[in-house]
Amino acid sequence: MAANRRLEVSEVGDVTVVRFADRKILDEASIQELGAELFRLVEEDHRKKILLNFTNVDFLSSAALGKLITLDKKVKADSGKLKLSNIRPEIYDVFAITKLNRLLDIKDDEAAALAAF
Secondary structure (H helix, E strand, O other): OOOOOOEEEEEEOOEEEEEEOOOEEOOHHHHHHHHHHHHHHHHOOOOOEEEEEOOOOOEEOHHHHHHHHHHHHHHHHOOOEEEEEOOOHHHHHHHHHOOHHHHOEEEOOHHHHHHHO
């Protein structure tokens, strides 16, 4: 498994739990790197159950949302499941406005997300 700079990856049972290293996911270079690291979990590591925990994230740009949509498609194409948790209310508002809260499976906290697999 390649080293990650933007992600902290751990395992809880058969679920891959991903935390973000950056509090603000804003600039294009960071988002590209983040996307590559997320996609590698599916394409190279063949992770089937992925939980993205947003505890550390204070701000998420709209460009980063595109990476999440692409990741969701890749996970589903590989017969896997993607869940998101611990999203701050002000970030959740962006998911709601863009209707991504309907596309992506978002849980309140990590425990609820893990139980949902």
